[in-house]
Amino acid sequence: MPSPTRLVVLVSGSGTNLQALLDACADESYGAKVVAVGADREDIAGLTRAEAAGVPTFTAKVKDYTSREHWDRALADKVGAFEPDVVVLAGFMKLVGTTFLDAFGGRTVNTHPALSPSFPGMHGPREALEYGVKVTGATLFIVDAGVDTGAIVAQTAVPVDDDDTEATLHERIKVAERAMLVDAVGKMAREGFSVEGRRVRFGG
Template sequence: MATPSNARLVVLVSGSGTNLQALLDACGDPEYGARVVAVGADRDGIEALARADRAGLPTFVRKLSQFSSREQWDRALADSVAAFDPDLVVLAGFMKLVGPDFLARLEGRVVNTHPALSPSFPGTTGPADALAYGVKVTGATLFVVDSGVDTGPVVAQCVVTVEDDDDVDTLHERIKVAERRMLVDAVGRMAREGFTITDRKVRFG
């Protein structure tokens, strides 16, 4: 892992970029230990890319429709990310699953968030599933990406209480707020302290 103040982050996005903005704001502090060096997306015309442009960052777009197969897209995305020599790749609301080539190139350096307490409620409907199940607490998980769906080693988790009057939107909004705080805190620690993964256990330092 890079030394403090120069860990290189490449952030991949698909939407409004609120997690990206939280990371950009954190990186403005020299003590944070990292800087975003590029932002990539799987679609054009999104607010996340506008945020990157306003921050003066290089951007790239790799749309699945531009390639004849998902495997070709995965290799092209890996090439684009690897060109920036990242210490850490953050999937910040990136709505595509990266594939074997991408993970082979960037193994152990790719993190993603999930709006539930893994291993509970994997997939894209975590808040709705938690509400339907009737749990009293849910939350968010930051994990190192592997070949499964939300199955990688857990870096950090945060807990969000499910209120009696919650619907999916109100619960998900509170999860997203907690998720952003967790993401910024954990990525900063990964950058400053380094990390190891042994028997699925992620340890800082």
């Protein structure tokens, strides 16, 4: 059996997406293993979840470095120490920079609570409601230098109900997003993937 794909997961908060990945990785047939969890803050639930699962953790807080570039370099070094095959930004609320992308570009993924390229940025569910769309969802994409602009790995659709608020819609998107993330990362691990321009293809 081939060695599992090594995942480093970066978090900033409660770590529900991280937990979904940890649970999936408990099954050897999933094909991946979380080898480390990093955060940009201390004392968050995401780090506690990792520690409970026996996964090494690290933090890299922007304010501990003299510049954003130094932080980015330090983050890249800390992630690189665990030799990941894929880096998963799971609710990680910082934009990575050039040094990080030079090291892990093409194999770092992030989720966005909208169907890209619609509604990029911090308020996807709110903007979907304001626009009046009938269907929104979540996107898993390869991280690049833009904001939610990378090549799309997977998408999942979520209907917008007439009585939805931003909170109810976002909660349903998050449930769909977790399932999509686990499914797609497992597929990346088991089948391999390549990025050709804006197309992400599964398979060796």
